[in-house]
Each structure stands twice: as C-alpha cells, then as structure tokens.
Amino acid sequence: MAEIDLKGVDEIIDRYKGEEGVLIQLLLDIQNEFYWISPEAIARISDKMRIPKSQIYRIATFYKAMSLKPVGRHIIQVCLGTACQIRGAPKIMDRVEENLKIKEGATTPDMRFSLRRVNCLGCCAMGPVIVVDGKYHGKVTPVKVKDILEQYE
Amino acid sequence: MEEMPRLNSKDDLNQLRRKIVGQRDLNMPFITLCSGTACHATGSDDVAAAIEAELKKQDLTEKVGVRRTGCHGFCERGPIIVIYPEEICYLNVTPEDVPEIISKTIKEKQIIDRLLYFNSETGERMVHEHDIPFYKYQTRLVFGDNLRIDPTNIEDYIALGGYRALAMVLHEMTPEEVLEEMKRANLRGRGGGGFPTGRKWETTRNASGEPKYVIVNCDEGDPGAYMDRSIMEGNPHRVLEGLTIAAYVIGAHLGFVYVRQEYPLAVSNLAIALEQAKEYGLLGEDILGSGFEFDVKVHRGAGAFVSGESSALMNAIEGKVGEPRPKYIHTSERGVWDKPSNLNNVETYATVPLILEKGADWFTSIGTEGSKGTKIFSLVGKVNNTGLVEVPMGTTLRDIIYKIGGGIGGGKKFKGVQTGGPSGGIIPEQYLDTPVDFDELTKLGSMMGSGGMIVMDEDTCIVDLARYFVDFLCDESCGKCIPCREGLKHMREILEDIVAGRGKEGDIELLKEIAGVMKKASLCALGTTAANPVLSTIRYFGDEYEAHIKEKRCPALVCKDLISYYIDPEKCIACLKCLKNCPEGAIEGEKNKTHVIDQSKCVKCGICFDVCPPKVGAVTKISGVPVPPPVPEEEREIRKGKKNRRRGGRWQ
Known part of the structure; x- marks a missing residue:
C-alpha cells in the first residue's frame, strides 16, 4: 500500500478535466482510492494541473480526511463524538493506545494498524463505538478492546 | 423501474x-x-x-x-x-x-x-x-x-405527493408570491443561526451580480448530531425540491450540495436522486415544462468543522482551503466566486415544500411566537431512547428527554443537557421545563444550533466536558484569527490543569476574561461562540469547578488524576475477576483473600470497576480523600461462609 500507482492518479486527474475548483474533490478521490496521498502523487497533480505544490500541501494538511503518510493494513477509528465521550470513549481510546503502543494518528511500526480519532460517526445509540476497516463495534467496554483488536492480523 | x-x-x-x-x-x-x-x-x-x-x-x-x-x-x-x-x-x-x-x-x-x-x-x-x-x-x-420511502426510488417520493409543491410554484406562482409566502411562514434557519429564510432569499434575490447560486449545507460537523444526514440519506428528493424552489425564487440556475464525505450513504443516495430527478425532468432544462432551468453539483467536504461556516464552505466549493473570510459583505450578496449565494441547511430546505403545499398560515399555527414549525433533534447520550426526535418548537426539554427519550438509564440522576453542539451550552435540571425554541435557549446561555441534544447524568464531569469541547474546537479552529486560535489554546491549558488537579485560584476569572475577548473579537461564529460551553458550565456548575480547583476533587468521579480505584475489603468476595482482567497486574490477591490495588502500578483504566460484579460492588472510585491503607496481609483471608468482617468502614 506504500506505493501509489501514478496511472491511477492520472485517471483521477482526467475525471476533472476542464472543471474549476476541483482540487479538494480530486485529493479526496486519491485518498479514498489509495488511503493516503504520496509526495509523488502531489508532484503529478502539480505537474498536470499547473497548481503549485505549496497550494496542494496547504489543502492536504488542512483537511482531516487527507493523510500524507501511508496507512497500516487495518484502520481503526475510535469515535470521540460527544455522545461517545460521555459514555466513556476516552477510556476506550486509552486502552487501544496502550494495546497498540501508539498514539492516535499514528501507525504501528509493523504496519498492522493505523489509529484515528473521529468526531462522531452518527450512530450514537451504539456508543462508545470503534470501527475497524468499516466494521462497527458498538457498546465497547475497556475489557473488550483487546479481543476486538485480536480479530485483525 | x-x-x-x-x-x-x-x-x-x-x-x-x-x-x-x-x-x-x-x-x-x-x-x-x-x-x-x-x-x-x-x-x-x-x-x-x-x-x-x-x-x-x-x-x-x-x-x-x-x-x-x-x-x-x-x-x-x-x-x-x-x-x-x-x-x-x-x-x-x-x-x-x-x-x-x-x-x-x-x-x-x-x-x-x-x-x-x-x-x-x-x-x-x-x-x-x-x-x-x-x-x-x-x-x-x-x-x-x-x-x-426507498430513497433510491424517486417514485416512492412522488407517490406521497413529492414535487407537487414544485409543480405548483413553477406553474402557478411568481417568484415574488413564493417569497411572500416564505416570509410570512417565518421559517428560521435550522442550521443554527436561526435567521429567517425568506429574508435571506430576498437579499440574494435583490443582490446585484449574475449568476446567483443556491447551496445546501450538509456539513453537519457537530458531534452527536445526525438529523441532516438522516434526511439526506432517507429523503433526498425533498431537499432537492426545496432547493429548486429556492433557486426559482432567487433566480439561480446552479446549486451546490456540500456534503461531508464521512457520510458515504448520503453522498451515494444524493447522487442517485440527482440522476433520477434529471431523468424525470424535475431537474435540468425546462423543469416540468415550465421553462425554468436548474442544475445541481455535489461537493464533498473533507472533514473540517469550520467548513460548515458559510463563507468557509463557499471557499471550499471554490476548491480553496475551507477557512472563513471576513463578512463585511454577506455571502448572500457576495459568496461563491463573489456572486450572490444563498446557503441554507438540509432541514431548512426539506421544510420548504411543506410550507408551500400547506400554506404559511398552517405553518405558523405550529410552534411558538418567535419560532415556527417543528424541529428535529438528535437525542443522544445518557438517555434511554437514543434517536432522532421531531417536535413542535416550544416543546419542553422535560417532554423531549422524559416522555420521548424515556428518561435516564440505570437509575441515575439527570445532570444537564447540552444543546447547540460544541459551541452551545449545558442546561441544568432547574430549566427542564423551558420550552425549546431559538430565543429561549439563547436566554439560557446556550443555543439551538443544528439540533444536537446530549443528555448527561451524574456520571459526567462537567469540567471535563467543557475541556472536551474546548479541545475539540481548538483542533477545529482554522487559526486565521488570533482571539479564536490563542484564546482556545489558553482555555484548553487552563482546563487541562484544572482536571489534572493543578487548578489555582483565579482560573475561573481568567477563563471568563478570555471568553469575553473571544466573543467580541473573533472573525467567525466558531470563535465568537466557542466560549459558550465554558461560560454556561461556570454559570450553572460553578461548584464543580470549585471542587476541582480547591479540593482537588472530581464530584462525578471521572477526572483520572483526581480519582483512585479502591477495593472495599468489606465487600470483596475474592472472585479474582478484577485481578485477572487488570492489564497492569496492579491487583494483588488470591482465592479466599481480599484483593488489593497497588496504587503505584494502577493506571486508572477502570477495568476492575467494570468487571466487579454489580451485586458485589467492591471496587469503588474515590476522590478528594486519601486512599485507605491496604489491609495487612494476614487479615485478608475470607473465612469459610463468612467474610472476615471488621467493624466500621475504613473510609467514608
């Protein structure tokens, strides 16, 4: 996952040919397709779309949805929305961090997990919630964290 | 089909x-x-x-x-x-x-x-x-x-009378007549500002400059609120119908829907809806044979709370960083690409077809003097029935939380309800009978916001919650203006100190002073309202701040640095559960011997508290008093049948 196929980047750039104000949409497409935005991809966009690199970096660093680092095999999202917060989400985050020995926003050195904090997934009835690779685990307690993580290799 | x-x-x-x-x-x-x-x-x-x-x-x-x-x-x-x-x-x-x-x-x-x-x-x-x-x-x-409705099938919406209001508007009403009706209905913006929709439309309609744009705000970055998402996912045509009516009134031929990419289902259902509406002649050229032309583009938001602010959102639509700009001139006059742009949120647009179909008189018969119609709230937190709730404006908080929400779970006591998202305020029990509308909530130091309603019970630490909101806003502040950027940072520092037991005399006054500056001098609504959670909690829960600062005690037993876990030897049945589950190996004990937490090893994860059988309830949290010394080794044995009971509690 570390290398981004620039052909794929070209295809995405072509989708937006001739349109105005598309940089954010384009970067989102690259993020969704490759899970991160590599320096090579940024160079390619800059080159093909005649947009200064500095402008692309400005956007890519401003938005939470965009990552400038490669991500691990599994993406864990711990919801820290208000509803989850008051139902004990901080304790869940603590447990995940302790188990993986990384802080939120980081990736484990073996590239197994990337850990992210999200502000509300909109399923507050299930809170506290953690999502691993799109699978929702609801009503999580600190005791359950280890078992959930062990399901993913 | x-x-x-x-x-x-x-x-x-x-x-x-x-x-x-x-x-x-x-x-x-x-x-x-x-x-x-x-x-x-x-x-x-x-x-x-x-x-x-x-x-x-x-x-x-x-x-x-x-x-x-x-x-x-x-x-x-x-x-x-x-x-x-x-x-x-x-x-x-x-x-x-x-x-x-x-x-x-x-x-x-x-x-x-x-x-x-x-x-x-x-x-x-x-x-x-x-x-x-x-x-x-x-x-x-x-x-x-x-x-x-199946949101992916336009015919379900049409079957229920969908697009009837649009047909009527396009064929039987002039834009002026529609505008008049909307102004009479006094529909106030559901996104949080509460500005009258009709007047907003009028400003954009009268503004000079072509083309004009209409925009749907489905950014909904407010954590704990998801009503806009649920409308967009579940009934996208209704939003499109309202948007098209707005476009007709204002004279716009292009609209944007700004939707968070964190809402993939809303994005995809919206895309399907747009395609179907075009196919049926309800969008695009010559809509319903009326000669009116209108098209819609979708813009996905990339995860920035501040981008929900109108001028920031318009910057993002232009492909720029979603930061607010000074609004000496309103976006309704100079918005996207400096052209007149009307922005309303999802719920506002979704209400429009209803008003035009049933009339402004009907609409104004619902609600309160200053706030008409119904409002959808996202009722979440420590309430039995989590979900989305739509009630007439003026319904009391008590009815929403108790009658509809089923009250607080687990026999706990209600503590407060937070309305208006991170920049709203927390309303305590004595105001539960307040009728909910734009003006009443503002009077209480909170606000309507987009309709998040987060219920807290006695286990929520108010100071920690204020810290949480400030921390959230600190991350989300774009950093462009100093009062917001620096003010939030300093408030966060002070609050972090207070919850960690490093609070000092004068902190509360300092918080209030910073809040005052932020309110006056910040560039956009994020900064001017950011201090609300702090101010409202100081106003209603001042004693909790005092307890943290003066007694180094967290009354709700939440703040990690101010609490300790302790096993009551009188209650412990030596079941080994906490001992086995403790991730730090901080609990000593064995079968038939009451367990003891080694405080020097304890990381306060709370697992022992969670796993201790509720009937036993031996693991407790204490704050503001020292942990009682451990029972000497030789006294820990639990004798057969009977526990080794000592007289009196060892701590209170």
Whole structure:
C-alpha cells in the first residue's frame, strides 16, 4: 500500500478535466482510492494541473480526511463524538493506545494498524463505538478492546 | 423501474402519481426495513439479505414487497422493520429472527411478541410504531416520510405527493408570491443561526451580480448530531425540491450540495436522486415544462468543522482551503466566486415544500411566537431512547428527554443537557421545563444550533466536558484569527490543569476574561461562540469547578488524576475477576483473600470497576480523600461462609 500507482492518479486527474475548483474533490478521490496521498502523487497533480505544490500541501494538511503518510493494513477509528465521550470513549481510546503502543494518528511500526480519532460517526445509540476497516463495534467496554483488536492480523 | 418519459407538465406529474399509487396493491404484505447509517452499523444489511433469502426459500418473492427505507429515528432499537398493511413494528431484528417473521407474521398473520416494543412501565407490548411513546409524542412533519420511502426510488417520493409543491410554484406562482409566502411562514434557519429564510432569499434575490447560486449545507460537523444526514440519506428528493424552489425564487440556475464525505450513504443516495430527478425532468432544462432551468453539483467536504461556516464552505466549493473570510459583505450578496449565494441547511430546505403545499398560515399555527414549525433533534447520550426526535418548537426539554427519550438509564440522576453542539451550552435540571425554541435557549446561555441534544447524568464531569469541547474546537479552529486560535489554546491549558488537579485560584476569572475577548473579537461564529460551553458550565456548575480547583476533587468521579480505584475489603468476595482482567497486574490477591490495588502500578483504566460484579460492588472510585491503607496481609483471608468482617468502614 506504500506505493501509489501514478496511472491511477492520472485517471483521477482526467475525471476533472476542464472543471474549476476541483482540487479538494480530486485529493479526496486519491485518498479514498489509495488511503493516503504520496509526495509523488502531489508532484503529478502539480505537474498536470499547473497548481503549485505549496497550494496542494496547504489543502492536504488542512483537511482531516487527507493523510500524507501511508496507512497500516487495518484502520481503526475510535469515535470521540460527544455522545461517545460521555459514555466513556476516552477510556476506550486509552486502552487501544496502550494495546497498540501508539498514539492516535499514528501507525504501528509493523504496519498492522493505523489509529484515528473521529468526531462522531452518527450512530450514537451504539456508543462508545470503534470501527475497524468499516466494521462497527458498538457498546465497547475497556475489557473488550483487546479481543476486538485480536480479530485483525 | 421501466423507462420513464420526462414529465413535461403539472398534469404529467399528477398522472404519474396516480399511476404509481394505482399499481400498488395495498393489501399485499409489505416489509420495510430501516437502512440508515445507524441501522447499517447494527446489521441491517444482514437482515435484508436474510429477508431476501427466506422469501426465496418460501417461494414468496413475488407475493411480498420489500422496501429498504431511510432512518426511522429510533436508533436505539434498530434494525427496525414494519410490516404492512397491519403496520406491525419489530425492533432489534436479527437475521435469525427472519424465518420466523416470514412464516408466522407474513404467512399466518401472527404477531411475535418478543420482537415488539415492551413498555417496562406499564408492562404492555406495543404492535404499532405510532403507539410507542418514542413516536407517540412526536410531530413528524419533515422526518415522517422517511419510513415510507426507498430513497433510491424517486417514485416512492412522488407517490406521497413529492414535487407537487414544485409543480405548483413553477406553474402557478411568481417568484415574488413564493417569497411572500416564505416570509410570512417565518421559517428560521435550522442550521443554527436561526435567521429567517425568506429574508435571506430576498437579499440574494435583490443582490446585484449574475449568476446567483443556491447551496445546501450538509456539513453537519457537530458531534452527536445526525438529523441532516438522516434526511439526506432517507429523503433526498425533498431537499432537492426545496432547493429548486429556492433557486426559482432567487433566480439561480446552479446549486451546490456540500456534503461531508464521512457520510458515504448520503453522498451515494444524493447522487442517485440527482440522476433520477434529471431523468424525470424535475431537474435540468425546462423543469416540468415550465421553462425554468436548474442544475445541481455535489461537493464533498473533507472533514473540517469550520467548513460548515458559510463563507468557509463557499471557499471550499471554490476548491480553496475551507477557512472563513471576513463578512463585511454577506455571502448572500457576495459568496461563491463573489456572486450572490444563498446557503441554507438540509432541514431548512426539506421544510420548504411543506410550507408551500400547506400554506404559511398552517405553518405558523405550529410552534411558538418567535419560532415556527417543528424541529428535529438528535437525542443522544445518557438517555434511554437514543434517536432522532421531531417536535413542535416550544416543546419542553422535560417532554423531549422524559416522555420521548424515556428518561435516564440505570437509575441515575439527570445532570444537564447540552444543546447547540460544541459551541452551545449545558442546561441544568432547574430549566427542564423551558420550552425549546431559538430565543429561549439563547436566554439560557446556550443555543439551538443544528439540533444536537446530549443528555448527561451524574456520571459526567462537567469540567471535563467543557475541556472536551474546548479541545475539540481548538483542533477545529482554522487559526486565521488570533482571539479564536490563542484564546482556545489558553482555555484548553487552563482546563487541562484544572482536571489534572493543578487548578489555582483565579482560573475561573481568567477563563471568563478570555471568553469575553473571544466573543467580541473573533472573525467567525466558531470563535465568537466557542466560549459558550465554558461560560454556561461556570454559570450553572460553578461548584464543580470549585471542587476541582480547591479540593482537588472530581464530584462525578471521572477526572483520572483526581480519582483512585479502591477495593472495599468489606465487600470483596475474592472472585479474582478484577485481578485477572487488570492489564497492569496492579491487583494483588488470591482465592479466599481480599484483593488489593497497588496504587503505584494502577493506571486508572477502570477495568476492575467494570468487571466487579454489580451485586458485589467492591471496587469503588474515590476522590478528594486519601486512599485507605491496604489491609495487612494476614487479615485478608475470607473465612469459610463468612467474610472476615471488621467493624466500621475504613473510609467514608
């Protein structure tokens, strides 16, 4: 996952040919397709779309949805929305961090997990919630964290 | 769906509606399944697959209709299915329940008691959705159609009278007449500002500059609120209809929908809706044969709270960083690409068709003096019935939380309710009878916001919560203006100190002073309202701040640095549960010997507290007093049958 196929980047750039104000949409497409935005991809966009690199970096660093680092095999999202917060989400985050020995926003050195904090997934009835690779685990307690993580290799 | 010729007139639309309705056999068994994001998370996809498989197995595919709808709102009990024509409502349905539902309820018309709503107060089981207290006390004008519509099928919306208001507006009303009606209805913006929609439209309509734009704000970055998402996912055509009406009034021919990419289902249902609306001649050139032309583009937001602010959102639509700009000139006059741009939120647009169809007089008969109509709230937190709730403006907080929300769970005491999102305020118990509308909430130091309503019980530490909001806003502040950027940072530092036991005399005054500057001098609404959670909590829960600062005590027993876990030797039954589960190996003990936490090793994760059997309740949290010294080794043994009881408690 570390290398981004620039052909794929070209295809995405072509989708937006001739349109105005598309940089954010384009970067989102690259993020969704490759899970991160590599320096090579940024160079390619800059080159093909005649947009200064500095402008692309400005956007890519401003938005939470965009990552400038490669991500691990599994993406864990711990919801820290208000509803989850008051139902004990901080304790869940603590447990995940302790188990993986990384802080939120980081990736484990073996590239197994990337850990992210999200502000509300909109399923507050299930809170506290953690999502691993799109699978929702609801009503999580600190005791359950280890078992959930062990399901993913 | 067979190929549908474009609708070229109001009559074409009416005919189509009659045709759709006429083709439907109302006596045919019909299953609707809630498939909003929350139900997706609780397994609605698996239930849908099970229904399909079971119908096939029992050879009923042709005889039973199935519809996957948007959110029904009662997220606590999802996935929800309703079986027509009897309108039997089953909650918390799992794939394992499906075969029984098909053979018993569909085939033999028998009701399965265990899947019904059970009212623990009266001991009754309820068959119909509308009898369940959660629904019974609501007025679902905007949200109610969600359960009757498959959002990916435009004909479901048309069958319920969808696009009728648009047809009427385009063929029978001038833009001025529509504007007049909207102004009379006094619909105030549902996104939080509460500005009258009619007046906003008028400003953009009268502003000089062409072209003009209309924009839907579906950014909804407010954590704990998801009503806009549920409308967009569950009934996108209603939003598009409202948007098109706005475009007609304002004279816009291009609209944008700004939707968070964190809402993938909303993005995809919206895309489908746009395509279908174009196909049916309800969007694009010559809409319904009226000569009016209007098109819509979708812009996905990339995860920035501040981008929900109008000028920031418009920057983002232009492809720039979503930061606010000074609004000496309103965006309604100079917005996207410096052209007049009207921005309303999802719920506001979704209310528009209703007003035009039923009239401003009808609309103003609902609600309070200053706030008309209904409002959807996202009722979450420590409340029994989590979900989306639509009530007339002026309904009291108590009715929303207790009658509809079913009160607080686990026998706990209500502490406060936070309205208005991170920049709102927390309202304490003595104001529970306040009628909820724009003005009343502002008077209490909070605000309506987009409609988040987060209920807290006695286990929530108010100071920690204020810290949480400030921390959130600190991350989300774009950093462009100093009062917001630096003010939040310093408030965060002070609050972090207070919850860590480093609070000092004068902190509260300093917080208030910073808040005052931020309110006066910040560039956009994020900064001017950012201090609300701090100010409202100081106002109503000052004693909790004092306890943290002066006594180094957290009354709610939440703040890690101010609490300790302790095992009461009088209650411990030496079951080994906490000992085995402690991730740090901080608990000593063995079978028949009461357990003791080694405070130097304890990381305060709280697992021992969670696993200690509730009947035993030996693990406790204490704050503000020293942990009692451990019982000497030789006294820890629990004698057969009887515990080694000492007189009196060792701590209070």
